[in-house]
Amino acid sequence: MERGPTHGDDLSGPVFRASGPREAVPGRIPLAVVVVDSRGLVSHWSTGARRLFGAAREEAVGAPAVDLLPVGGALGTEEWDDHEDAPGGPGSLLRDLPESPPHGLAAPLGGATYPTAGRARMAAEAGQVDLLWWAYPLVGPGTERLLVLAADAATLPGVPADPAAGPAGRQRHAPGFALHTDFPGAGQLARRLPEILPNMSPRESARIVAQVLELGYPVLEISQQERVPVTPDWGVPRRVERHARLLRAVRAAEHDPRAAAAAAAELESDLEYAAVRERLEFLNEVSGRIGSSLDLTRTIQEVSEAVVPRFTDVAGTYLREQVVAGEGFPDGAPDATTLWHRVAVEHNDEPGRWDDVVPVGESMPFPVHTPFFQCMTTGQPVLIPRLTEELGNAIAAQFEKRDISPLINGRSLLVVPLKARTVVLGFMILLRHPERAEFNDMDRVTGAELAARAGLVLDNARMYTLQENVAETLQDSMLPQIAPRMPGCDTATRYLPGTRLGRVGGDWFDTIKLPGSRSALVVGDVMGHGLNSAAMMGQLRTAVQTMAAIDMPPAQLLRGLDDLAQRLGDTYLATCLYAVYDPIGQRLTLANAGHIPPVLVRAADGRSELLRLPTGAPIGVGGVPFEAVTVPVAPGDRLVLCTDGLVEVRGEDIGVGLAALVESAAHPAASMDDACDAVIRALNVTDDRKDDVALLMARLNGIPPESVAEWRLRLDPREVGRARRLAAEQLTDWGLASAVETARLLVSEVVTNAVQHAHTEQVVLRLVHTDALLCEVSDDDHALPQLLDAAPDDAFGRGLTVVSRLAREWGTSRTGTGKTVWFEQSLPGACRGPR
Incomplete structure (x- = not known):
């Protein structure tokens, strides 16, 4: 059943049970909920009503219901009296009930009242809407006299868009009521109308609930005349005696003053039970909504959207700056110098009211003599039932930059800490409008539990962010800062980490200056992912630089690297390609250790080819010789070296990726960076790849004599x-x-x-x-x-x-x-x- 405007966005509404023969199949429909008072004016207008009928809550509340609701037979209109599905008409399920008074509210009959239901077509901006509705006349104290539930038939599975379309006998769906009957799954019915009637007191809403339960459940008639109850889904079993207890309380208060006290006590006990259950289910629902991602900002937004406006009207969330940055922070309680970053401000005030005074993204310390400082230093909730003008002005005076008194004066305030393992990560400032019920002790407990659950989710997100930063810092520190220009050649590189499951890997590249104006070009790939692979990559890269510094020939360098890997352990396996470019002699000398071959693009004719090199065994295998090959090159030729993450596609032969690499490398580009980007795009390197990618491209300019x-x-x-x-x-x-x-x-x-x-x-x-x-x-x-x-x-x-x-x-x-x-x-x- 849809929720009212002070309980957050309307969700999928009541469970209806579309039946085959004797069998119930659960489904959901969103409902509009409207309450009409004795003067015929709308007193409650849910978000679902706004979506279905088009009028905003501010426009609808206080307006004549007859101008807003196309529910013939319930509001004294004759508009749909002749419709097939009009109340009492041929298509109505009320045909078996005693006749209702025409053109008005159903009157009491034998001590009971009767609901009405109907189906109609309604003009809307998007076109005609096929409308199903149920109307409950209300009696007893209070001004409420009619409860209307309505739904768009298009949201019901199997309901034709046109009520008159299709075989009428089998496809017709009509609303009605299941009077004094039970239905499959009735024991699971627990969601109550007070949730969607938030502007009413518990006593008033309980009275309405009692009458709805007495008058019958809204049902749909679908094929073969099966009656299907439309029931709320609260998620926990309702107490069996709840209906009778509420009904006794209402009747006792109306007819027997002596029995009213006992019935009121019984009602109070039931309402207390209902209040506790409502808060537990609210916490359960919020817990299910938050934590869908490990992104701090998204988690805070989920918490804010869950509590506004259902629990509060304003929710401002502050986190320590180090938490937002994914860094550690010193032990101990925060103090007056601690900076707090405003992550989110959610409210249902008029748009823009909070933006200028408390902008999101601002960092600030909090003054000592404020309830906010008390909350973050003690780690306990702070409740102020009502901020008087004097108290609100005193709190606002502690802030030098802006005057917040117009935003807080007269409101109820609850400040709850966001903690994890006794560490205060931040806090939430919750405010309610003056016309709304004040925060009480039960709200303080609920808010504290909500903050505790949110704090654990935030701490998980913080720790994950911290680990991500550590991993990325480690990866970045191990990758070299390549100079774009070396003697006789220009270079460009790209490194793309894998997915979040493998952001830290063992791919690397390097360029090293050698004697004689030569340059060494290196690319390697440590097998596996994670910190171990990254650490091994750092060791191998350092070893390559050390051996290159003594001008070790390529084949001999790979031999030394292989010996080192074997000494480090049996699990150290890597591939490596080492090339030495002599710009004066115009030649390349290459040696390969199990790596994919490089691509050479000839400047003379634009032809590209995979260089045929002795493959060699991966580094760490041992006992396998390495061979070097010398290839003549010309000024302007380009050499492309990469790791297998660029060319390997799961389920395809690596030859397909190598062919694509050869083809894309041959395309002309305005610069080396553009050439790298063209290769990345051509090989369709997407964000969902599992392996990291290293790409090194060098234009061999040569040095003229x-x-x-x-x-x-x-x-x-x-x-x-x-x-x-x-x-x-x-x-x-x-x-x-x-x-x-x-x-x-x-x-x-x-x-x-x-x-x-x-x-x-x-x-x-x-x-x-x-x-x-x-x-x-x-x-x-x-x-x-x-x-x-x-x-x-x-x-x-x-x-x-x-x-x-x-x-x-x-x-x-x-x-x-x-x-x-x-x-x-x-x-x-x-x-x-x-x-």
Whole structure:
């Protein structure tokens, strides 16, 4: 049965039982609920009534019911008297009942009253509506004189859109009442009309319930003249004696004042039972609605929507800033410096009234002398039955930025903490309108229990968010920050984590500078997901960088990586592809350890191909040799390396994905980033993938011979001066006169070191001009120079200090014949290539 406006949005309404022969099948229909007083004016208008009849509650309450409700025979109209399904007409189930007085409310007959029912067509904005309705005349104290339930026949399974359509004998559905009869499932009937009549007192609503139960349940007649009760579904068995007790109470109050006291006590006991049950079921319903996701904001919204307006008229929720950010916070109770983030404000006031004064998303501390501070420090609910103007102004005076007194004065206030394991995560501020019943002790208990359940859900969401942040931070820290430009090549990368079940994985990529202006391009995939895979990935990536720093050949590097994985444990398995690009020699040297092959796109004709490499065994298998392959390349060629998450599709052969990768990689693009995005789109990488994706793309630009200068120097201190002169002349020839002075000084320091420490071979000086000036000095000494902290009176040890201060980057690496010391010098305007 639909709920009234102060109980939240109308839900699917009463259970009706559409019967076959002797068998009940449950279903649901939404109902509109309207109450008409003795003057013929609407006194209650539910949300369902607004949806069905189109009028807002503010317009309907107090308006003549005859202008709003097309229920002929109940409001004194003759509009539907001749309709087939009109009350007392050929299609009415009332034909077996005593005749009702025409054109008005049903009058008492033999001490009882009779309901009316009907079916009609109603014009609406969306077109004609086929309407089913039931009307209960009400007697006794109070002004209520008619209860109307109505439903759109289109919401009933099997009901034809046109009442006159179809075989009338079998398909006709008509409303009626099951008088003084029971029905299958009657023991489960427990939802009460007071829930949908929130503006009435318990005594008044109980009176209406008693009469509805006495007059009969609304039913539908569907095929073969089966009567199907339309019954509320409260979810717990009702007490068997409830009907009789309520009826005795009402009759005693009307006819026997002496019996009224006993009946009233009995009624009070039943109403107390009903109130407790209503709160328990409210908590049960709210618990079922919240926690549908682990998103903090969504969880708060679910709680707010569940309590407004059913339990309160305003609900403002505040959480600690660290909770919203998914971070930890210090132990102990919060204090006046604790910042609270306003997550949501839900209300049924006029739109926009709260937005400017208490905007969502604001963070603020709460003053000490307020009930809000008392709640968050004690962890206990705070109840103020009515905020007087004096008290409301005193609370508002504690806030400096805005005046909240117009929003709180005269209202009932309940502040409940959102706790989990005795830790206060936040609190909810609940306010009721002045015309609504004040919060009482039972409401305080209900609110505290609601907040406790919400707090557990929030804490679960907080812990999940914290774990997600930790996992993503770990993943991000292990993935390198790739420079978009390296000597002779441009790179672009993409990393896409898997679904939430596998956001942390073992896929990685890397680019490493090598001696001789070369670059190493690496992509790998640790088998499995989770923190263990990510940790193993970090170890392997560090090992690759270490071995690449000593210029280990690709096949030998994979051999060393395999040995390391075996030492770490039997469960360490990974695939890896290691490629070395020589932009001066225009060649690629690659070695593969069980990884999917790379794609090479030729710049000359746009043709793309999978490079045929010896597959090798995955890292960690052991005992399998690795082979390296050298492939000639041309300037502008593109190399595409990826992990299997990009090309593997469950249920399909991996060859299909590889073919799609080859095809998509060949498409021209304006930039490297655009090329990566085009590949991702072409392979339809969606958010529901199970595996993470790593993609590394490099454009092999090469370095032309005129951008490279190389000299061999003798092991003679006089060669240092010659090196300075050669470097200055070359830079002048390249049009880099403004960089000559710095370059002369840096070359002098590096060559001096090499001449002093070399043994038998010559010193090689190489200058490479790209977007920066790269200088490499190689000799046959395997000992790497160290950056020293020279004292003022030391004669040596300042050379590398000068290099580290003036160069953009510098480094040392071992080679097969000795070592190389290199540095990069920034150039004015980042000039590319010689003049």
